[in-house]
Amino acid sequence: MIYHDGKQPFWNKLIVLLLQTSFTMSYYIVVNILLLVITFNGNSDGALNKRIVNGTTTADGQFPYQVSLTLNGQHLCGGSILNTRWILTSPYCFIVLITFKAVVGTNALNANGDIYQVESYIKHPLFNPNTKDYAAGLLNTTTPIVYSNKVQPIALTPLLPIDGTVAVVAGWGPNDPSSEIPINTLTSLKTTVINYTNCQNRLLSKNFTLTSTHICTFVEQAGICSYDYGGAVSVCNLQFGIALIPNCGTGFPDIHTKISSVYSWILYII
Numbered sequence: 001m002i003y004h005d006g007k008q009p010f011w012n013k014l015i016v017l018l019l020q021t022s023f024t025m026s027y028y029i030v031v032n033i034l035l036l037v038i039t040f041n042g043n044s045d046g047a048l049n050k051r052i053v054n055g056t057t058t059a060d061g062q063f064p065y066q067v068s069l070t071l072n073g074q075h076l077c078g079g080s081i082l083n084t085r086w087i088l089t090s091p092y093c094f095i096v097l098i099t100f101k102a103v104v105g106t107n108a109l110n111a112n113g114d115i116y117q118v119e120s121y122i123k124h125p126l127f128n129p130n131t132k133d134y135a136a137g138l139l140n141t142t143t144p145i146v147y148s149n150k151v152q153p154i155a156l157t158p159l160l161p162i163d164g165t166v167a168v169v170a171g172w173g174p175n176d177p178s179s180e181i182p183i184n185t186l187t188s189l190k191t192t193v194i195n196y197t198n199c200q201n202r203l204l205s206k207n208f209t210l211t212s213t214h215i216c217t218f219v220e221q222a223g224i225c226s227y228d229y230g231g232a233v234s235v236c237n238l239q240f241g242i243a244l245i246p247n248c249g250t251g252f253p254d255i256h257t258k259i260s261s262v263y264s265w266i267l268y269i270i
Contacts, residue, residue, distance in 0.1 A: 055187030065154035068103040075182045078231030081153045084144040086270040089230030091123040091137035105151040107186035116141040133213045136262040157238040158260040163195040171228030191217040199253045213261035216253040223247040
């Protein structure tokens with residue numbers, strides 16, 4: 001499938017990666033993954049760019065908790081280091097464990113970051129792919145993550161920032177709208193927390209209903225996009241959200257999972 005602008009949609013590339021990973025993967029698994037990705041990426045006009053729109057290039061080691069989740073060496077999602085064995089991300093990023101790896105300690109995808117094999121993953125037991133409630137997932141690495149000045153955990157907070165608070169999110173989505181691959185260098189975006197009513201009003205044309213597990217951020221002509229799923233949304237290096245539904249700089253809010261809604265579960269697991 002190619003759109004009128006010549007772009008290939010994200011899920012096409014994802015299915016190619018899956019088939020390259022395992023030719024024995026059942027048709028049922030591939031189709032269900034495809035449905036998840038389409039549901040998660042779907043928007044009214046079909047085409048969806050994959051970028052942190054109008055982001056800023058980060059300094060090396062600026063986000064030491066940042067994780068690149070890769071399949072066959074290609075970046076798919078973001079995540080955050082919680083401790084030496086656990087990584088927090090979006091459940092939509094769970095695809096297949098074979099060749100599924102976590103890269104830490106670098107803000108450049110082509111640099112020699114520390115690579116860890118993913119041993120297991122778990123989704124929040126109340127995760128609902130339809131309402132996108134409790135959209136949180138944890139990855140367990142086969143060997144302990146070694147800390148350094150470029151590899152550090154991020155602290156979680158169950159406290160919610162007030163309306164108007166400036167938050168930060170980082171990712172490898174391309175800044176160039178014409179590009180279909182992640183950029184090499186990690187970029188970050190300063191965005192603003194908006195309240196429930198403001199966010200819901202801005203989403204009226206999207207026919208999406210927020211729940212108590214969601215929190216929104218918004219900034220004009222900027223936002224996160226597909227390859228930024230699962231990344232930490234933070235204030236003062238305290239993670240209060242998990243990047244969930246991006247707006248790609250289209251004038252709609254970015255929606256995230258509240259850490260407060262999944263906090264007790266995370267502490268129980270890790």
